[in-house]
Amino acid sequence: MNVLELKNISKRYGAIQALDNVSLAIAPGEVVGLMGDNGAGKSTLVKVIAGNFAPTSGDILISEQKVEFHKPLDAQKAGIEVVYQDLAICNNLSAASNVFLGREPTRKIGPIKVVDYAFMRSKSAELFARLKSETRPRDLVHKMSGGQRQAVAIARTLLSDAKIVLMDEPTAAISVRQVAEVLNLIRQLSDHGIAVVLISHRMPDVFEVADKVVVLRRGELVADKKASQSSPEEITGLITGAIEHA
Amino acid sequence: MQKKDIGLGILIIVVGAIVYMHNPLFLSPINLGNTANLIGLFGLFAIGQGFVIMTGGIDLSVGSVIALLGVLFVDMVGKFGVPWPLAVAIIIGLGVLIGLAHGILITRFRLQPFVVTLCGLLIYRGIARGYTAESTAGFPFGSSYPQLEWLTIGRSFGVPHSFLAMLIVAAVMWVVLHHTVFGRHLCAVGKNEEAARFSGINTRFVTVMAYVICAVLASIAAIYFAMFTKSVQPSSHGNFYELYAIAAAVLGGCSLRGGEGSVIGIVLGAVLLQELQNLVNLLGIPSSLNFAVMGAVILLGVLADQQFAAYRTRKSTERALGLLQKP
Numbered sequence: 055m056n057v058l059e060l061k062n063i064s065k066r067y068g069a070i071q072a073l074d075n076v077s078l079a080i081a082p083g084e085v086v087g088l089m090g091d092n093g094a095g096k097s098t099l100v101k102v103i104a105g106n107f108a109p110t111s112g113d114i115l116i117s118e119q120k121v122e123f124h125k126p127l128d129a130q131k132a133g134i135e136v137v138y139q140d141l142a143i144c145n146n147l148s149a150a151s152n153v154f155l156g157r158e159p160t161r162k163i164g165p166i167k168v169v170d171y172a173f174m175r176s177k178s179a180e181l182f183a184r185l186k187s188e189t190r191p192r193d194l195v196h197k198m199s200g201g202q203r204q205a206v207a208i209a210r211t212l213l214s215d216a217k218i219v220l221m222d223e224p225t226a227a228i229s230v231r232q233v234a235e236v237l238n239l240i241r242q243l244s245d246h247g248i249a250v251v252l253i254s255h256r257m258p259d260v261f262e263v264a265d266k267v268v269v270l271r272r273g274e275l276v277a278d279k280k281a282s283q284s285s286p287e288e289i290t291g292l293i294t295g296a297i298e299h300a
Numbered sequence: 301m302q303k304k305d306i307g308l309g310i311l312i313i314v315v316g317a318i319v320y321m322h323n324p325l326f327l328s329p330i331n332l333g334n335t336a337n338l339i340g341l342f343g344l345f346a347i348g349q350g351f352v353i354m355t356g357g358i359d360l361s362v363g364s365v366i367a368l369l370g371v372l373f374v375d376m377v378g379k380f381g382v383p384w385p386l387a388v389a390i391i392i393g394l395g396v397l398i399g400l401a402h403g404i405l406i407t408r409f410r411l412q413p414f415v416v417t418l419c420g421l422l423i424y425r426g427i428a429r430g431y432t433a434e435s436t437a438g439f440p441f442g443s444s445y446p447q448l449e450w451l452t453i454g455r456s457f458g459v460p461h462s463f464l465a466m467l468i469v470a471a472v473m474w475v476v477l478h479h480t481v482f483g484r485h486l487c488a489v490g491k492n493e494e495a496a497r498f499s500g501i502n503t504r505f506v507t508v509m510a511y512v513i514c515a516v517l518a519s520i521a522a523i524y525f526a527m528f529t530k531s532v533q534p535s536s537h538g539n540f541y542e543l544y545a546i547a548a549a550v551l552g553g554c555s556l557r558g559g560e561g562s563v564i565g566i567v568l569g570a571v572l573l574q575e576l577q578n579l580v581n582l583l584g585i586p587s588s589l590n591f592a593v594m595g596a597v598i599l600l601g602v603l604a605d606q607q608f609a610a611y612r613t614r615k616s617t618e619r620a621l622g623l624l625q626k627p
Contacts, residue, residue, distance in 0.1 A: 127500070
């Protein structure tokens with residue numbers, strides 16, 4: 055069973071064909087490396103999956119059910135979470151507050167609803183433990199390393215019981231050691247049966263974690279193969295067009 | 301309670317001790333009562349200003365709002381005989397409208413808070429002066445409103461009710477800021493509005509509400525000030541008060557970049573400002589110098605705070621390095 059299936063997705067902006075008949079299937083827990091040069095259609099594809107805009111034609115299926123997303127919230131409700139490149143995190147708040155940002159749990163004291171800090175801390179400690187991250191719930195995010203911030207962003211997706219996590223260049227701006235930490239987080243998600251779509255320019259990162267590599271070139275899907283049966287050289291060729299199809 | 305609040309508290313005690321040593325009148329019940337009254341009056345709207353500053357905005361119109369609503373309140377109660385509870389409700393309602401107007405101009409029309417509220421400062425002051433034709437608004441001779449006076453300028457056990465009102469407002473706003481979902485969202489919006497929006501927070505609503513809170517607290521302060529001065533001189537009443545509020549909020553640890561602040565800090569900031577005013581009076585410094593003293597102390601305080609924070613970071617880095625070098 056596939057957790058996400060795209061069937062003949064096309065997207066046009068006026069005369070520009072951003073996506074051309076893209077079909078793709080992702081299984082639960084599968085890590086997919088989505089690669090392509092700038093302007094190849096990676097962002098467009100992610101935005102279609104995340105519900106930012108509808109495709110011009112084609113179908114999206116979640117767990118074999120046809121869905122239509124009119125706004126990002128629809129996609130979120132269907133179990134799709136996006137970890138943005140700039141992380142969408144508030145530096146002045148604690149890790150726990152960030153994990154629960156926009157979904158704060160409350161308890162009632164008499165007639166007033168107050169934020170349940172104790173629950174926020176214990177639940178996010180649990181999530182960090184599941185991610186095997188050493189992030190502490192009380193710590194302020196602005197004092198954290200890039201890897202820990204990623205852990206916070208990813209814990210947010212666990213909180214909502216996501217089925218698919220889309221990650222836009224999560225390793226672009228962080229140190230080598232932190233990259234290893236983030237790749238570990240991705241493996242943890244996968245171990246929990248959550249599919250991850252990893253958009254990245256960094257070939258080594260993709261080959262380290264991805265089960266499958268997908269290459270877009272000028273809106274066309276030119277490769278969809280197991281990472282173990284491919285090589286960075288082949289993928290580079292596919293991205294640039296030196297190799298036509300795989 | 302944050303570290304900054306404790307530091308500010310210590311500063312207040314130190315300054316108080318110095319003033320007391322030079323002039324024991326500082327701790328006399330009369331002086332304490334009068335100072336507490338002023339702390340209450342200024343603290344009321346400083347808390348509102350703090351909320352706006354935490355969203356990364358600023359409200360420059362506070363002083364003019366206090367003048368305009370003060371004039372209207374005095375006229376409604378004194379001249380037109382509107383029952384005072386109704387007049388209070390109308391004034392607070394006007395405060396809500398002013399706050400909504402500011403908030404909507406800032407969020408929907410994307411104007412800068414500084415510009416919007418600067419125009420507010422000019423407009424409200426202008427209306428107050430135009431409406432009264434520059435004459436002082438006052439209550440008729442011999443009139444009295446016992447309940448209203450008890451609520452505003454009365455005292456219980458020597459504690460002025462304006463101070464108690466400020467404490468109640470501070471307690472409520474403390475819960476709102478630190479223990480409600482709205483307070484969490486306020487801090488998030490102030491620091492990183494985009495992240496807050498991605499997290500599904502209605503950032504416009506949060507920002508508008510901050511301006512409404514500020515204007516409502518300013519309108520309550522307007523009533524207290526009007527009752528305290530008994531007459532409102534439209535061109536000078538409330539002049540520069542927005543700056544007192546901003547000073548109190550900044551002294552209290554609110555960052556003008558948004559996202560940071562505490563209600564206790566703002567109250568302590570208001571206390572320190574009034575203590576400095578008091579210091580000028582009690583130490584026989586010419587009162588014309590009072591702004592200069594206040595400015596100098598705020599500058600020194602902020603500078604010291606920054607240096608101390610830098611020192612702490614240096615120390616903790618050294619400690620961390622020391623641990624690393626130990627085999």
